[in-house]
Amino acid sequence: MPTVSSEELAAAAGVNSAKLRKDFSYLGSYGTRGVGYDVEYLVYQISRELGLTQDWPVVIVGIGNLGAALANYGGFASRGFRVAALIDADPAMAGKPVAGIPVQHTDDLEKIIQDNGVSIGVIATPAGAAQPVCDRLVAAGVTSILNFAPTVLTVPDGVDVRKVDLSIELQILAFHEQRKAGEDHGGTVPPAAAHQEPGEQGPDGDVPAVMPA
Amino acid sequence: MPTVSSEELAAAAGVNSAKLRKDFSYLGSYGTRGVGYDVEYLVYQISRELGLTQDWPVVIVGIGNLGAALANYGGFASRGFRVAALIDADPAMAGKPVAGIPVQHTDDLEKIIQDNGVSIGVIATPAGAAQPVCDRLVAAGVTSILNFAPTVLTVPDGVDVRKVDLSIELQILAFHEQRKAGEDHGGTVPPAAAHQEPGEQGPDGDVPAVMPA
DNA sequence: ATGTCTTTGTGAACGCGTGCACAAAGATGG
DNA sequence: CCATCTTTGTGCACGCGTTCACAAAGACAT
Numbered sequence: 001m002p003t004v005s006s007e008e009l010a011a012a013a014g015v016n017s018a019k020l021r022k023d024f025s026y027l028g029s030y031g032t033r034g035v036g037y038d039v040e041y042l043v044y045q046i047s048r049e050l051g052l053t054q055d056w057p058v059v060i061v062g063i064g065n066l067g068a069a070l071a072n073y074g075g076f077a078s079r080g081f082r083v084a085a086l087i088d089a090d091p092a093m094a095g096k097p098v099a100g101i102p103v104q105h106t107d108d109l110e111k112i113i114q115d116n117g118v119s120i121g122v123i124a125t126p127a128g129a130a131q132p133v134c135d136r137l138v139a140a141g142v143t144s145i146l147n148f149a150p151t152v153l154t155v156p157d158g159v160d161v162r163k164v165d166l167s168i169e170l171q172i173l174a175f176h177e178q179r180k181a182g183e184d185h186g187g188t189v190p191p192a193a194a195h196q197e198p199g200e201q202g203p204d205g206d207v208p209a210v211m212p213a
Numbered sequence: 214m215p216t217v218s219s220e221e222l223a224a225a226a227g228v229n230s231a232k233l234r235k236d237f238s239y240l241g242s243y244g245t246r247g248v249g250y251d252v253e254y255l256v257y258q259i260s261r262e263l264g265l266t267q268d269w270p271v272v273i274v275g276i277g278n279l280g281a282a283l284a285n286y287g288g289f290a291s292r293g294f295r296v297a298a299l300i301d302a303d304p305a306m307a308g309k310p311v312a313g314i315p316v317q318h319t320d321d322l323e324k325i326i327q328d329n330g331v332s333i334g335v336i337a338t339p340a341g342a343a344q345p346v347c348d349r350l351v352a353a354g355v356t357s358i359l360n361f362a363p364t365v366l367t368v369p370d371g372v373d374v375r376k377v378d379l380s381i382e383l384q385i386l387a388f389h390e391q392r393k394a395g396e397d398h399g400g401t402v403p404p405a406a407a408h409q410e411p412g413e414q415g416p417d418g419d420v421p422a423v424m425p426a
Numbered sequence: 427a428t429g430t431c432t433t434t435g436t437g438a439a440c441g442c443g444t445g446c447a448c449a450a451a452g453a454t455g456g
Numbered sequence: 457c458c459a460t461c462t463t464t465g466t467g468c469a470c471g472c473g474t475t476c477a478c479a480a481a482g483a484c485a486t
Binding site: 218219220231234235237238242244245246247248249250 | 461462463464465466
């Protein structure tokens with residue numbers, strides 16, 4: 001029986017072994033003292049806890065470059081996700097196969113959701129279309145939404161939304177890059193600096209509230 | 214002079230006002246007691262600290278669906294990023310414009326990096342190509358890499374890598390979705406993972422630290 | 427069986443980040 | 457010029473998560 005100790009796992013993951021054991025203990029007592037954890041059993045238990053053993057049908061709405069990239073992404077299937085349908089507002093896309101799945105028109109959104117028992121939707125539309133699409137998804141029974149559109153979605157209570165902003169990761173890299181350069185970030189305030197930069201803010205001038213780690 | 218108080222900002226962001234003030238204080242004393250913070254000045258100072266006022270030339274390697282989606286993503290330009298070049302290994306892509314930028318061949322990678330003074334690279338290639346591309350980027354002087362390929366990259370010290378796994382966000386949604394179903398499987402989970410603050414839409418949510426491969 | 431050895435599971439201490447509460451600073455009005 | 461009011465900046469205390477350290481549990485050898 002192949003096993004691993006918490007010490008080995010902790011070293012591999014770069015975390016503290018006691019924390020790892022305590023985390024595992026929340027899932028139950030799956031280890032054997034003096035031996036460690038049965039690898040296969042542990043993987044199954046964690047997978048189950050995380051919901052990876054279930055089959056999650058998802059729909060992707062907005063089959064542009066990003067939607068197509070997501071449809072082709074191999075990581076989904078191996079993580080328990082099944083692309084139940086691709087949906088786009090462009091009639092010219094209808095029937096066209098992307099990643100082997102025929103694109104369907106937005107008109108049929110509600111029926112597609114209900115027929116497939118979909119509870120997770122991915123929005124990869126342009127910003128303007130995101131909220132209406134979101135509303136229709138929710139009305140059709142979707143309770144979790146992954147939003148790639150650059151908009152903050154408004155949803156009723158009980159619906160989860162996660163927003164993916166592809167530029168945030170770049171910002172974090174740039175932040176560290178800036179520090180590598182040895183930029184001084186001291187307390188000296190450039191006089192009247194604010195008045196030298198009148199514009200600078202785009203349509204969404206929102207700044208991350210928290211410093212990247 | 215338009216101003217905001219820490220109280221207003223905290224309410225808008227859903228955080229504690231004292232924490233917000235303390236965070237700001239690390240950047241310097243930019244507020245006026247009895248008045249608040251000069252909006253324009255504050256935006257500038259935060260932008261500067263985060264590196265948003267600098268111009269960061271980036272290259273995107275691998276112009277498939279995802280690379281094209283990134284090239285077309287409007288959020289980059291408004292955050293201080295400039296797509297200096299698109300690079301692909303397919304000779305048929307060479308010269309073809311994507312998002313108004315002609316795709317260049319991988320052969321010229323080193324020259325492109327050096328000519329444009331690029332220090333940030335984005336990898337959107339298939340998994341197999343990612344590490345070789347990464348090595349060439351690093352050798353050419355890139356010190357920050359954003360990796361969309363489903364591979365863990367090995368880099369020398371001093372080089373930052375951030376890996377974006379598009380399925381992780383879906384996993385988090387599925388995790389919460391599973392809990393909504395009210396399933397009882399005998400185990401408990403640390404409170405941090407148990408719920409997501411409503412209104413929070415981002416990748417800063419809570420995920421269990423250990424994922425099965 | 428009995429003892430030794432390994433590793434888990436967890437109580438307790440520690441450290442750090444968060445939030446409270448208030449003095450200091452500046453605005454504003456009399 | 458003084459009084460009052462608002463809001464910042466921050467010392468301090470509290471709470472929570474991380475880490476330490478060890479008893480308990482089981483494997484394994486003799």
